[in-house]
Amino acid sequence: MRLKVLLVDDEHLARARLRTLLADCKAPHASVEAEAVNATQALQWLQRQSFDLALIDICMPGADGLALGHALRALPNPPALVFVTAHAEHAVQAFELEALDYLTKPVRLQRLQLALEKAARFVQSRPDAQPDSLEDVLIIQERGRTERVPLSEVLYLKAELKYITVRTHSASYLLEGSLSELEIKYPNRFLRIHRNALVTRSRVRSLERQRDTADGESWGVRLYGIEESLLVSRRQLAAVRELVANLCS
Numbered sequence: 001m002r003l004k005v006l007l008v009d010d011e012h013l014a015r016a017r018l019r020t021l022l023a024d025c026k027a028p029h030a031s032v033e034a035e036a037v038n039a040t041q042a043l044q045w046l047q048r049q050s051f052d053l054a055l056i057d058i059c060m061p062g063a064d065g066l067a068l069g070h071a072l073r074a075l076p077n078p079p080a081l082v083f084v085t086a087h088a089e090h091a092v093q094a095f096e097l098e099a100l101d102y103l104t105k106p107v108r109l110q111r112l113q114l115a116l117e118k119a120a121r122f123v124q125s126r127p128d129a130q131p132d133s134l135e136d137v138l139i140i141q142e143r144g145r146t147e148r149v150p151l152s153e154v155l156y157l158k159a160e161l162k163y164i165t166v167r168t169h170s171a172s173y174l175l176e177g178s179l180s181e182l183e184i185k186y187p188n189r190f191l192r193i194h195r196n197a198l199v200t201r202s203r204v205r206s207l208e209r210q211r212d213t214a215d216g217e218s219w220g221v222r223l224y225g226i227e228e229s230l231l232v233s234r235r236q237l238a239a240v241r242e243l244v245a246n247l248c249s
Contacts, residue, residue, distance in 0.1 A: 002152055003030045003119055004050070006079065008042045008068065009057040018055060018084065018107065019224060023169070025113050028120040031152035032224070034202045039063035043071060048188065051079040053119040058085040058094075066090065069097040077126075080119040138166060140173045149173060151189060155203050155223050156230060157182060159196040169225040193221055193240055194233045207232065207244045 005022065007015050015035050022030045033051060036042035038060050045051075054072065058065035065083060072078045083094045086105040094102045100122060101115040138154070140147040153168040159179045166173040183190055183198055190198040203223045210218045210229065219237055220229035232240050 002150055003028055003052040003116060003123065004033045004152060005030045006042060006045055006051040006054045007032055007035045008037075008039070008054060008060075008065065009035075009084070010037045010060045011057070014057065014084075014105070018112075021107060021109055021112050022116075023225070024109055025116055028116050030116055031150075032202065033152065039065070039068040039071070042068055046072075046075060046079075050077060052123045053082065053116070054079045055082050055084050058083055058087060058090050066093055066097065069094070069099065073097065080122040082115045082119065138173075138175060140166065140175055142174060147173060151186070154200055155225050156200065157190065157198045158230075167226070191239065191243055193236050194231055197230055199223060199230065201243060204240075204243055207240055 007018055009015050009018070019032055022032060030053065033049065034045045036045055039062060042054070042056070046054075056065040056068055065085065069081055069083070072081055081097065081099045082101045082103060083090070083099050084103045084105065084107060088104050091102045100118045101111075103111055103115060136152070137148045137150050140149055149166060149168065155167045155169065157175075157179060158165045158167070162176065164175045164177055164179055164182075166175050179196070179198060183192055189200060191201050191204070192198050199221060200223070203225060205222045205224050208220050208222060208229065210220045210231075219232040219240075221232050221240055222229050
């Protein structure tokens, strides 16, 4: 299974390290669907979509991670809760909130792997636990075989001739279909950055000014998980700027 993860930490470097560690973990695999810098932003994400696991720092500006943990208990279908903090003295309070685990920084890969395994058992034990539906995957017909690519693994979609390139962290696939249909079907997951490209909103890392071209100034967007930069059209630049601002606020 693949766990949908919400990272909550006010330090960018701490979130980046957790992303790297999660990518190195073995099954159950984890996909960072969203990041938040405080409790308020985390609750906004939780109102928009569901997560399997929340990795939460304790010491943050405003309401701290323990307060956020209390708020999670009031949700109808809360994610598994794991605290990730530099302060060991809050462990008792954390487990009173029914946290599955309590990881101290710097987090070790082996400890994070154990926390993911606990979270997977928690998710699978829910009464409403179900396997991924067809709505959660893209069906790829390629070279005589069928691949089911989870949407949670997709970084971007790029139209090329009559096919769409589906890019994940580890592979690329060719999908027959319409980019516009996927944009309409998954408006909260994908953002159009160019007439021929959609990116996964939660994977956007930065918007960067690129070298001047014959057409003047250009911009590119970088995603977590890959090094390449994707061109942003002038028409979509404002929407990309707004997304980056919201993710960094």
